[in-house]
Amino acid sequence: MNALEIRNLTKRYGKTTALNDVSLVVPKGDLVVLLGPTGAGKTTLQRLVAGLETPDQGQIMINGEDVTGLQPNQRAVSMVFESLALYPNLTAYENIAHPLRTQGMEAREIEAKVKELSEILHVSHILDRKPASFSGGEKQRIAIGRALAKPAGIYLLDEPLSSLDAVLRSQLRAELKRLLSASGHSIIFATPDFTEALALGDNVNVMMGGQIVQSGTANELYSAPSTTEIAQFVGNPPINLLPAQIQCTSGKTEVQVSNLRFGLPGVGDDAFTGDVLLGIRPEDIGVSVVGNTQNSEKNAHVVDMEPLGNRTTLMLELGGISFSASVETEDDLEAVSSVTVDLDPNRFHLFSTEGKRLH
CATH class of the missing domain: 3.40.50.300 (P-loop containing nucleotide triphosphate hydrolases)
Structure with a gap:
């Protein structure tokens, strides 16, 4: 009972x-x-x-x-x-x-x-x-x-x-x-x-x-x-929700956000296509304070930063889109104006444009 x-x-x-x-x-x-x-x-x-x-x-x-x-x-x-x-x-x-x-x-x-x-x-x-x-x-x-x-x-x-x-x-x-x-x-x-x-x-x-x-x-x-x-x-800082597109070519499903394109693990070529919202948790975004000129498309401009004890929230801009990243606080963050971001597709959340979870 x-x-x-x-x-x-x-x-x-x-x-x-x-x-x-x-x-x-x-x-x-x-x-x-x-x-x-x-x-x-x-x-x-x-x-x-x-x-x-x-x-x-x-x-x-x-x-x-x-x-x-x-x-x-x-x-x-x-x-x-x-x-x-x-x-x-x-x-x-x-x-x-x-x-x-x-x-x-x-x-x-x-x-x-x-x-x-x-x-x-x-x-x-x-x-x-x-x-x-x-x-x-x-x-x-x-x-x-x-x-x-x-x-x-x-x-x-x-x-x-x-x-x-x-x-x-x-x-x-x-x-x-x-x-x-x-x-x-x-x-x-x-x-x-x-x-x-x-x-x-x-x-x-x-x-x-x-x-x-x-x-x-x-x-x-x-x-x-x-x-x-x-x-x-659910979560703090809030999740980033970015406009993106799902494309299926040659049996491979990819998501494109701004000028970046990623393969989607676990998503077959018969899955959804078209416009979506890409969710990325700020703490799932890797950040390097040393810009990599060979991967300049992943170099983001630091718009603002908010130190929060042992973590810092960075407001970033890349390819015309704005998003936040939550990283461990380091002394060399204070003077940095750009960073290289690392995004893991295994940590992506995909939603329809109406807000329903897709993957």
């Missing part, structure tokens, strides 16, 4: 369709990630599961029970909101303990559970304080602890790290992954951050426009995005 089954769920607000025929299965003990930009439908989906919204169509099953028409307090669901709704008049201890008290748990068991969660989340030192004195990160930790303390069939985490600074977010993400992996809970984690999705979930569902448009591991979404929209959203 699955922890959660969402069947053909649709939700409209007036003329706006927030969710359009969404189906999703969360096996027991799995952490499932919803990845998508703001407005994709992630929060709406979680609110429907929690019972805070009513679907226009579809069915919600939790542990085999149809809960579609039940009130929130009749569902075995616990949710962490992005807005962090802590009880301001209660200490951190009491905030975490509150759902346990409402379940009628004995005081000794409550104390043991709060101690366990507070140690994992590194908030033991603030258990006797109230939320007004907490930092943003401490509030996040207490909210997560309170949600995970509540016995539930499904746990919903709605962008719980989004308001943290980058350093604290990275630290808590690592702690949260460890906690969730050890808990055995069934969890839906919503985030707009691909890095977060990559770190947390093997089962990632990309949401766009109120639909789940692709599911798979984070690596699958990165290496084989089904559309240009997903390709641009």
